[in-house]
Amino acid sequence: MNEVLAVIKNRRSVRSFNREQIKDHELRAVLEAAQYAPNAGSQAWQFIAVQRKELIDELSRASKDAAQNHPMPFLRELAADPDYHAFYRAPTVILACSPESPFAPYDCAAATQNILLAAESLGLAACWIYFGLLAFDGADGPKHADRLGIRQGYRPYCSVALGSRSGPIPAPAPRKGDTVTYIK
Numbered sequence: 001m002n003e004v005l006a007v008i009k010n011r012r013s014v015r016s017f018n019r020e021q022i023k024d025h026e027l028r029a030v031l032e033a034a035q036y037a038p039n040a041g042s043q044a045w046q047f048i049a050v051q052r053k054e055l056i057d058e059l060s061r062a063s064k065d066a067a068q069n070h071p072m073p074f075l076r077e078l079a080a081d082p083d084y085h086a087f088y089r090a091p092t093v094i095l096a097c098s099p100e101s102p103f104a105p106y107d108c109a110a111a112t113q114n115i116l117l118a119a120e121s122l123g124l125a126a127c128w129i130y131f132g133l134l135a136f137d138g139a140d141g142p143k144h145a146d147r148l149g150i151r152q153g154y155r156p157y158c159s160v161a162l163g164s165r166s167g168p169i170p171a172p173a174p175r176k177g178d179t180v181t182y183i184k
């Protein structure tokens with residue numbers, strides 16, 4: 001199997017991180033990979049790399065507050081769990097932001113997948129995080145956006161918890177066998 005396919009197959013969502021910070025050159029490589037993602041919005045994105053623990057913790061807390069009355073029960077359950085941290089206490093969090101447009105979610109998602117694959121290729125651990133964005137839906141959403149330096153008119157569409165893995169590599173869920181249709 002070639003290297004790219006091996007990285008794609010070996011990548012797993014990791015939810016247990018060491019406290020140790022990743023190296024600056026690793027963060028730069030991951031963010032550079034993000035910027036090489038396909039995009040329909042003329043690279044109209046902004047990546048925020050947060051390594052200040054208080055800010056990451058605050059985002060997690062605010063997301064849990066916002067999730068308390070969420071229509072999805074499993075998100076309410078996570079919000080009620082005192083041990084749950086939206087970013088699993090990872091030392092780095094990356095937010096992929098974009099101006100609102102029909103393309104924004106796709107651009108940010110493509111960049112996020114590049115981040116995850118770059119992290120895997122560097123031996124780092126990562127997890128795509130939706131939960132931690134709930135903070136921006138709450139009443140204090142604009143305050144959080146401001147504190148993080150998110151540009152006016154932009155919003156975060158995806159986030160990633162990033163660090164080094166503590167604990168075993170999670171096993172992949174078996175792939176479902178009925179998800180491809182071939183037409184020849």
Ligand SMILES: Cc1cc2nc3c(=O)[nH]c(=O)nc-3n(C[C@H](O)[C@H](O)[C@H](O)COP(=O)(O)O)c2cc1C
Binds near residue numbers: 014127129130170173
């Ligand atoms: C759009 C999206 C949002 C996600 N949000 C979360 C999240 O908030 N918390 C979390 O622990 N995992 C989250 N994940 C990770 C998925 O749970 C994970 O990708 C899935 O279980 C498959 O596992 P794998 O990534 O190890 O293959 C998210 C994944 C995607 C694509």
